[in-house]
Structures are given as structure tokens and as C-alpha cells.
Amino acid sequence: MSIENLKTIDPFADADEDAGQTKQTQESYIHIRIQQRNGRKTLTTVQGIPKKFDHKKILKVIKKEFACNGTIIDNTDSKGMGDVIQLQGDQRNKIKEFLTDKDNGLGLDEKTIKVHGF
Amino acid sequence: MVSDSIDGSKETAQSHTPPPTHDAAPADGATEVPADDDGLDLSLLKKKKKKAKKAEDDEEPAAAEDANDGDAAAEEGALDLTLKKKKKKKVTKETEDDFAKKLEALQLEGKEGEEPVAAAAEVDEQDGDMEKGTGIWSHDENKIINYDPLLSRFFVLLTQKNPDHASSGSKSYKIPPPQCLREGNKKTIFANIADICKRMKRTDEHVTAYLFSELGTSGSVDGSRRLVIKGRFQQKQIENVLRKYIIEYVTCKTCRSPDTELNKGENRLYFITCNSCGSRRSVQAIKTGFSAQIGKRKKMQG
Numbered sequence: 001m002s003i004e005n006l007k008t009i010d011p012f013a014d015a016d017e018d019a020g021q022t023k024q025t026q027e028s029y030i031h032i033r034i035q036q037r038n039g040r041k042t043l044t045t046v047q048g049i050p051k052k053f054d055h056k057k058i059l060k061v062i063k064k065e066f067a068c069n070g071t072i073i074d075n076t077d078s079k080g081m082g083d084v085i086q087l088q089g090d091q092r093n094k095i096k097e098f099l100t101d102k103d104n105g106l107g108l109d110e111k112t113i114k115v116h117g118f
Numbered sequence: 119m120v121s122d123s124i125d126g127s128k129e130t131a132q133s134h135t136p137p138p139t140h141d142a143a144p145a146d147g148a149t150e151v152p153a154d155d156d157g158l159d160l161s162l163l164k165k166k167k168k169k170a171k172k173a174e175d176d177e178e179p180a181a182a183e184d185a186n187d188g189d190a191a192a193e194e195g196a197l198d199l200t201l202k203k204k205k206k207k208k209v210t211k212e213t214e215d216d217f218a219k220k221l222e223a224l225q226l227e228g229k230e231g232e233e234p235v236a237a238a239a240e241v242d243e244q245d246g247d248m249e250k251g252t253g254i255w256s257h258d259e260n261k262i263i264n265y266d267p268l269l270s271r272f273f274v275l276l277t278q279k280n281p282d283h284a285s286s287g288s289k290s291y292k293i294p295p296p297q298c299l300r301e302g303n304k305k306t307i308f309a310n311i312a313d314i315c316k317r318m319k320r321t322d323e324h325v326t327a328y329l330f331s332e333l334g335t336s337g338s339v340d341g342s343r344r345l346v347i348k349g350r351f352q353q354k355q356i357e358n359v360l361r362k363y364i365i366e367y368v369t370c371k372t373c374r375s376p377d378t379e380l381n382k383g384e385n386r387l388y389f390i391t392c393n394s395c396g397s398r399r400s401v402q403a404i405k406t407g408f409s410a411q412i413g414k415r416k417k418m419q420g
Contacts, residue, residue: 033409035410035412038304043410045410047408117334118332
């Protein structure tokens with residue numbers, strides 16, 4: 001058993017993997033921001049949803065669930081920020097719940113989500 | 119007893135008001151009371167006379183009070199004829215040294231009925247000797263020490279042994295609340311940003327950049343170093359953002375001390391150095407992130 005354990009733990013390989021993972025997680029923060037428009041209108045932008053998800057489908061579900069409109073701003077329009085989902089109104093809490101929900105949402109880790117704004 | 123006496127005093131006041139023929143009303147009360155009580159109790163009468171003398175010496179309002187007190191004590195005698203003389207005597211004693219009496223009574227009760235009270239009293243007696251190590255704190259003492267003195271001992275020792283810890287605990291990090299004014303309809307003025315930045319030991323530019331990136335707006339600094347932010351913001355909202363800033367860029371993650379410095383290290387990285395524990399950590403540069411174009415159509419047209 002002990003030998004078996006020793007075999008599975010390869011210190012060097014682990015270190016490399018760890019470094020890669022931390023880099024990935026640092027870059028793959030999901031930023032939820034809010035912007036004020038005229039009057040009491042606001043926009044919510046979600047930046048950095050992993051590419052393995054289909055953004056269009058996510059948007060379709062969100063639009064129905066939150067009863068709001070929204071668009072996907074692709075990489076060319078967002079000046080290299082990647083695909084950004086833009087929603088109308090202050091949807092920060094709802095979108096956070098959606099992203100972390102395991103049953104009906106994406107089931108992402110809460111630590112990777114950063115909510116900005118007031 | 120007390121309530122009785124109060125009632126009595128009132129009644130006496132009523133009963134005495136019609137007859138007075140003398141000049142000063144309070145003096146009347148004082149002088150007449152003994153006359154009423156003559157036949158009832160000699161001891162009371164003596165009391166009254168002393169009191170009346172005192173009243174004469176004192177100023178008039180005080181005299182009135184004294185007289186009323188006297189009336190009260192006397193009236194108990196006058197009204198409650200059924201009451202035993204012992205009770206009257208008690209009343210007189212109370213007027214003499216009621217506080218000491220009450221204390222005695224309390225102590226008696228404690229000793230008779232409630233053991234913990236008595237124990238607490240004992241401990242209190244010995245509490246002063248803690249530093250010298252005598253009493254219950256002596257080395258070979260077998261008595262069980264109560265929770266409260268032990269707790270106080272713990273805190274005394276704690277503050278003695280490490281004063282800095284205690285001072286840092288008591289001194290909380292305080293920043294004046296942000297003052298927000300509305301300029302026109304669409305702009306907010308953050309008036310005391312300079313003061314707040316000074317307290318946090320951060321440059322205005324850094325705080326401003328963070329505010330703008332978090333709020334997703336832009337703005338400018340006006341003549342008197344106030345920050346003009348585009349958009350309507352409540353004071354609370356600004357406060358929330360400032361809190362986030364303090365957590366991210368001011369407090370030391372190791373010792374939670376706000377006494378830190380932000381320096382630009384090598385490789386364009388920002389480092390926070392703690393002044394109290396000496397730890398150093400890098401912080402993320404402020405990124406604006408994506409900001410949607412607002413009022414695009416207007417700009418296109420114009």
C-alpha cells in the first residue's frame with residue numbers, strides 16, 4: 001500500500017499541474033459588473049464565462065428566466081475581453097445564483113465569480 | 119412602607135393646609151407635625167424636633183422636603199393606629215441610616231438564602247489580592263474560584279503580558295463616511311475623498327481608478343480635490359465599494375492590520391507591505407474590464 005501511495009504522488013508533475021491550474025483560475029474569473037444607464041436603468045455584464053458552455057443557449061435560458069432582454073457581445077466588439085453577456089437591469093444576484101446552481105444552472109464554483117459594483 | 123409614607127405625606131399636606139396661621143408654609147408643617155404626634159410616640163416626637171431644627175437651619179425648599187419626610191414618618195403613626203410600635207421604630211432607624219440598614223438586610227438575606235451571593239461576596243473581598251498572590255489566589259489555596267474572577271484575571275493577565283495586542287483590539291479602524299453630494303441630475307460628488315485617502319495612506323489616483331472600475335463609470339477631479347463621478351450613487355453604495363477597496367488593497371491579509379503601504383515593486387506589480395507584521399503580498403492591478411457602450415446612438419449621430 002505504502003509503495004503504491006508513493007508511486008501516485010509525483011512531486012514534480014504535481015507542481016507543474018498546480019501552477020497551470022492556478023493560472024487558469026486566476027484568468028477564468030467570471031466578472032459580474034453593473035453599469036448605470038440613464039435614469040434608474042442599469043446594465044449587467046457577465047464577462048468570462050468558460051468557453052465550454054454555449055453562450056447563446058445560456059442567454060436564451062437567462063432571458064426567459066429573468067424576464068429581461070440581453071445580447072452577447074463577441075470578442076471583436078468587446079475589445080478583446082472575450083464573449084460578454086449583457087443583460088438589461090440589475091441581474092447580479094440572479095445571475096450569480098444561476099451560475100452557481102448545480103441543478104438548473106452551470107454549477108460553477110462560487111470562488112471563481114467576482115461581483116463588482118456597489 | 120415607602121408607598122404608605124408617601125400617601126401619608128399627601129394626606130397630611132391636605133389636612134394641614136386649612137389650619138396654617140403662621141408665616142412660612144414649610145415651617146408650619148414641621149412645627150405642627152409634632153403637635154399631632156404628641157400623644158402617639160415620644161421617640162418620634164423627639165425626631166421631629168431635631169428635624170425641625172435642621173429645617174430651620176437649611177434653606178426653605180430643603181426645609182419643605184425635610185418637613186414632608188417628617189410628616190410621612192409621623193403620619194404612619196397617626197393614620198395607621200393598628201401598626202405596632204416596632205415598625206415605627208424601624209422607620210425612624212431607616213431615616214437615620216437607611217442605607218446601612220438596607221445593606222445589612224441584604225447581606226443577611228444573602229447569607230441565609232442564597233449561597234452564591236455569599237460566595238461572590240467572599241471572592242470580592244479577596245479579589246484585590248490577586249496581583250500579590252494572596253487570598254484565594256495564593257499558591258496553596260484549595261478554594262474553588264468562581265468564573266467571573268477567573269475571567270477578569272484572564273483579561274488582566276492578557277493586557278499585562280501583551281499590551282500591543284490589547285491596544286490593537288480596542289482600537290478599531292475607522293474611516294469617515296464618504297460624503298456624497300449630487301451635482302445636477304447625473305453626477306455625484308464624492309467630497310471627502312482626499313481625507314479618506316489620507317487615512318488609508320493611498321494615493322487619490324489609485325482609489326479613484328478603483329472606484330471608476332468598480333462603478334463602471336468615469337469622472338473627474340474638480341478644483342477643490344473632490345471627485346466628480348458620472349452617474350447617481352448613494353452614499354451607501356460608495357461606502358460598499360470603499361469597503362471592498364479596503365479589504366483588497368489596504369488591510370494586511372496576515373495580521374489584518376490596516377497599517378500598510380502600497381508600493382510599486384519590480385515588474386509593474388503592486389505590493390502591499392504591512393508595517394506592523396512586515397509581511398508583503400502582491401495585489402492585482404486595477405482592471406477596468408468590459409464596459410458596455412452607453413448612449414452609442416447619440417454619439418453616432420453627433
